[in-house]
Amino acid sequence: xxxxxxxxxxxxxxxxxxxxxxxxxxxxxxxxxxxxxxxxxxxxxxxxxxxxxxxxxxxxxxxxxxxxxxxxxxxxxxxxxxxxxxxxxxxxxxxxxxxxxxxxxxxxxxxxxxxxxxxxxxxxxxxxxxxxxxxxxxxxxxxxxxxxxxxxxxxxxxxxxxxxxxxxxxxxxxxxxxxxxxxxxxxxxxxxxxxxxxxxxxxxxxxxxxxxxxxxxxxxxxxxxxxxxxxxxxxxxxxxxxxxxxxxxxxxxxxxxxxxxxxxxxxxxxxxxxxxxxxxxxxxxxxxxxxxxxxxxxxxxxxxxxxxxxxxxxxxxxxxxxxxxxxxxxxxxxxxxxxxxxxxxxxxxxxxxxxxxxxxxxxxxxxxxxxxxxxxxxxxxxxxxxxxxxxxxxxxxxxxxxxxxxxxxxxxxxxxxxxxxxxxxxxxxxxxxxxxxxxxxxxxxxxxxxxxxxxxxxxxxxxxxxxxxxxxxxxxxxxxxxxxxxxxxxxxxxxxxxxxxxxxxxxxxxxxxxxxxxxxxxxxxxxxx
Amino acid sequence: xxxxxxxxxxxxxxxxxxxxxxxxxxxxxxxxxxxxxxxxxxxxxxxxxxxxxxxxxxxxxxxxxxxxxxxxxxxxxxxxxxxxxxxxxxxxxxxxxxxxxxxxxxxxxxxxxxxxxxxxxxxxxxxxxxxxxxxxxxxxxxxxxxxxxxxxxxxxxxxxxxxxxxxxxxxxxxxxxxxxxxxxxxxxxxxxxxxxxxxxxxxxxxxxxxxxxxxxxxxxxxxxxxxxxxxxxxxxxxxxxxxxxxxxxxxxxxxxxxxxxxxxxxxxxxxxxxxxxxxxxxxxxxxxxxxxxxxxxxxxxxxxxxxxxxxxxxxxxxxxxxxxxxxxxxxxxxxxxxxxx
Numbered sequence: 001x002x003x004x005x006x007x008x009x010x011x012x013x014x015x016x017x018x019x020x021x022x023x024x025x026x027x028x029x030x031x032x033x034x035x036x037x038x039x040x041x042x043x044x045x046x047x048x049x050x051x052x053x054x055x056x057x058x059x060x061x062x063x064x065x066x067x068x069x070x071x072x073x074x075x076x077x078x079x080x081x082x083x084x085x086x087x088x089x090x091x092x093x094x095x096x097x098x099x100x101x102x103x104x105x106x107x108x109x110x111x112x113x114x115x116x117x118x119x120x121x122x123x124x125x126x127x128x129x130x131x132x133x134x135x136x137x138x139x140x141x142x143x144x145x146x147x148x149x150x151x152x153x154x155x156x157x158x159x160x161x162x163x164x165x166x167x168x169x170x171x172x173x174x175x176x177x178x179x180x181x182x183x184x185x186x187x188x189x190x191x192x193x194x195x196x197x198x199x200x201x202x203x204x205x206x207x208x209x210x211x212x213x214x215x216x217x218x219x220x221x222x223x224x225x226x227x228x229x230x231x232x233x234x235x236x237x238x239x240x241x242x243x244x245x246x247x248x249x250x251x252x253x254x255x256x257x258x259x260x261x262x263x264x265x266x267x268x269x270x271x272x273x274x275x276x277x278x279x280x281x282x283x284x285x286x287x288x289x290x291x292x293x294x295x296x297x298x299x300x301x302x303x304x305x306x307x308x309x310x311x312x313x314x315x316x317x318x319x320x321x322x323x324x325x326x327x328x329x330x331x332x333x334x335x336x337x338x339x340x341x342x343x344x345x346x347x348x349x350x351x352x353x354x355x356x357x358x359x360x361x362x363x364x365x366x367x368x369x370x371x372x373x374x375x376x377x378x379x380x381x382x383x384x385x386x387x388x389x390x391x392x393x394x395x396x397x398x399x400x401x402x403x404x405x406x407x408x409x410x411x412x413x414x415x416x417x418x419x420x421x422x423x424x425x426x427x428x429x430x431x432x433x434x435x436x437x438x439x440x441x442x443x444x445x446x447x448x449x450x451x452x453x454x455x456x457x458x459x460x461x462x463x464x465x466x467x468x469x470x471x472x473x474x475x476x477x478x479x480x481x482x483x484x485x486x487x488x489x490x491x492x493x494x495x496x497x498x499x500x501x502x503x504x505x506x507x508x509x510x511x512x513x514x515x516x517x518x519x520x521x522x523x524x525x526x527x528x529x
Numbered sequence: 530x531x532x533x534x535x536x537x538x539x540x541x542x543x544x545x546x547x548x549x550x551x552x553x554x555x556x557x558x559x560x561x562x563x564x565x566x567x568x569x570x571x572x573x574x575x576x577x578x579x580x581x582x583x584x585x586x587x588x589x590x591x592x593x594x595x596x597x598x599x600x601x602x603x604x605x606x607x608x609x610x611x612x613x614x615x616x617x618x619x620x621x622x623x624x625x626x627x628x629x630x631x632x633x634x635x636x637x638x639x640x641x642x643x644x645x646x647x648x649x650x651x652x653x654x655x656x657x658x659x660x661x662x663x664x665x666x667x668x669x670x671x672x673x674x675x676x677x678x679x680x681x682x683x684x685x686x687x688x689x690x691x692x693x694x695x696x697x698x699x700x701x702x703x704x705x706x707x708x709x710x711x712x713x714x715x716x717x718x719x720x721x722x723x724x725x726x727x728x729x730x731x732x733x734x735x736x737x738x739x740x741x742x743x744x745x746x747x748x749x750x751x752x753x754x755x756x757x758x759x760x761x762x763x764x765x766x767x768x769x770x771x772x773x774x775x776x777x778x779x780x781x782x783x784x785x786x787x788x789x790x791x792x793x794x795x796x797x798x799x800x801x802x803x804x805x806x807x808x809x810x811x812x813x814x815x816x817x818x819x820x821x822x823x824x825x826x827x828x829x830x831x832x833x834x835x836x837x838x839x840x841x842x843x844x845x846x847x848x849x850x851x852x853x854x855x856x857x858x859x860x861x862x863x864x865x866x867x868x869x870x
Contacts, residue, residue: 427618429615429616430618432576432581432618433612433614433618433620434620434631435580435605435606436579436606436608436610436611436612436632436676436681436685437606437611437631437675437676438606438607438679439631439632447631448620452621
């Protein structure tokens with residue numbers, strides 16, 4: 001127990017003697033108190049599900065869950081999750097290997113280009129595919145569209161891992177008589193596993209939480225069903241029962257991701273100059289095949305959605321559609337996303353600091369809790385906040401604060417993982433030195449810690465803002481009446497089949513995504529810069 | 530400028546006891562070296578004195594005022610300490626000048642103090658640089674200057690020169706302690722290097738397993754170690770069995786005088802010599818010896834001998850080291866230390 005808070009019970013309650021006025025009894029340090037806030041927020045959805053289950057009674061919940069429709073939802077959700085995850089692993093790994101380990105012409109171009117589909121929010125891509133007809137409005141279509149928008153989440157970490165692996169292992173494997181395929185499988189793949197697994201689990205949890213894309217493509221999963229029973233049938237008991245299943249589905253993924261996260265740090269250890277790996281020569285039909293595959297991937301993941309978007313933009317403006325709602329929606333999106341990102345960072349910093357600086361179990365558990373809740377779909381978080389705010393503090397229902405709290409709960413893990421890297425780089429001795437020079441803990445935080453983690457915070461803010469601009473479910477359910485965002489406008493026009501009217505909002509979403517995606521992709525591909 | 534006393538200090542991390550009852554008394558303005566192997570608790574002791582961690586039991590007082598005990602705790606920023614950690618830990622986002630200014634009160638005549646400590650630590654002209662633009666030695670000078678600037682009463686140095694290469698380390702360490710003596714600050718230096726401890730400190734406290742085994746002047750710790758462990762931790766040793774008779778003892782290397790510190794011993798003892806007490810001569814006036822092996826090390830040569838049935842390894846100046854297989858004799862200079870066997 002080395003934490004100031006943990007040793008608090010040792011303090012005597014006797015007042016300090018007057019002879020030593022400089023003495024103070026140990027106070028609760030600000031850090032654990034500050035870390036308590038996000039922990040409490042994170043527990044809200046759990047509290048909600050527990051309360052609703054207790055209210056409805058276990059028997060009713062079971063009856064609700066044992067309906068045929070629940071099975072259908074389960075099959076759809078699992079098929080979608082498994083299908084997209086497996087396909088993104090295949091595409092992400094394949095693209096990363098071709099870009100990093102072959103002599104593909106224009107490698108540097110492909111390296112960046114392969115990450116670009118990230119600028120398309122899944123529901124914007126779905127909007128584009130759905131708008132050309134019903135051919136893709138089914139489970140198969142959803143798997144294809146979501147694979148095309150999600151594979152960069154596997155490609156980027158794997159490409160980064162491929163660059164940082166030591167080719168020495170592969171040389172040794174070859175020298176021990178293993179062929180190229182065996183070497184890939186036994187020497188290279190295990191080194192890529194943390195990155196590959198982390199990316200794949202991220203895709204899987206995204207699939208469980210995905211809402212907009214599936215609604216546009218007319219695929220029913222737990223998320224869309226929960227939203228429907230709440231929004232259309234005002235049946236929050238069914239919504240709560242389905243939320244339980246969805247949470248249970250997310251738990252193993254969250255647990256696995258947490259375990260991988262631990263390994264990933266070890267996987268990143270290893271310094272010194274990494275030698276250039278041998279590049280596989282692509283010639284003749286192999287080169288043609290790879291280039292054709294890359295071209296097809298680009299056409300499907302970027303060309304087709306952007307082309308369709310352009311078509312609807314032109315159609316819309318020739319039809320003389322009014323764009324007067326565009327500016328309020330942009331303002332709404334940017335306001336919500338930036339304030340949400342700021343709030344989430346402010347909440348995440350104490351949590352990360354506590355976990356990095358103090359080895360107590362309490363601190364570790366507090367830092368992990370968000371990851372356990374991670375993967376919780378926006379719809380469940382929103383339901384929980386509607387329910388609890390109406391009952392506990394009706395005054396804040398339908399206020400911006402509730403929406404920002406939902407964003408904070410949803411994106412706290414994202415903030416934590418981006419902040420953790422830069423906070424870990426800061427040696428703890430630095431804070432001790434600052435204390436020894438006469439500064440109080442809070443002064444030390446502002447004068448030493450904050451300036452040094454500022455770049456990490458900026459990156460975290462960009463990444464969170466990107467996610468929040470695209471967030472659909474919680475925004476739909478919680479945004480104050482009368483406000484609009486780009487995402488909600490795309491949603492409502494597309495739902496009414498007004499594809500041309502939705503186009504300018506969808507296009508703005510893509511434009512707003514470009515800068516954060518650029519920052520994110522660069523950081524992933526060039527971790528040292 | 531601060532007199533430091535510690536009584537019965539205890540500290541554990543979970544189930545691991547790091548300090549198991551440490552007593553310490555340090556005169557104002559003196560230099561104490563905490564010497565011991567890694568894991569002995571020396572850094573933890575320093576951190577408790579600094580106030581970076583609370584004590585489990587016992588107390589620490591500066592000039593008679595208790596600053597740490599289980600019921601009282603003065604935070605580090607009020608203890609008037611200067612702290613120089615292993616890696617310097619310069620604030621990376623601040624220049625040398627800003628680093629040094631960090632502990633100085635705003636509005637004071639910090640400009641003058643800044644120039645003083647820059648000059649004192651030999652950093653004049655480097656004030657505008659950032660830490661990453663400095664060499665390792667310069668970084669440690671900045672860390673020292675930063676700690677010195679607020680005129681602390683107690684300086685705490687935690688193996689501050691570990692990251693530097695050996696030559697630079699010894700020179701810089703002596704220079705730094707010289708500077709500190711000039712300021713009159715009481716100084717505690719944590720080190721695992723006996724040379725560093727001996728060359729700088731007034732008192733050396735040898736630590737092992739969470740205890741201070743001995744705290745005395747460098748000479749006393751070296752020549753009259755309290756036990757075999759302290760002897761090993763403070764330099765090369767030769768151990769051999771012997772038979773004590775009052776103030777002398779009888780062993781394979783002849784009849785040797787005992788240190789007064791050993792007290793009057795009778796019967797079987799364990800004898801401790803420093804290898805440099807054993808002198809080689811080509812003649813026969815001593816215990817007969819034969820050279821078994823020579824290991825050339827540049828400025829010196831390590832000679833392995835067989836003398837009186839004992840294997841001995843002696844460091845000798847290369848030009849005086851006898852050749853392989855030479856027959857000669859050894860004689861012991863000075864007094865030796867012994868403990869009841």
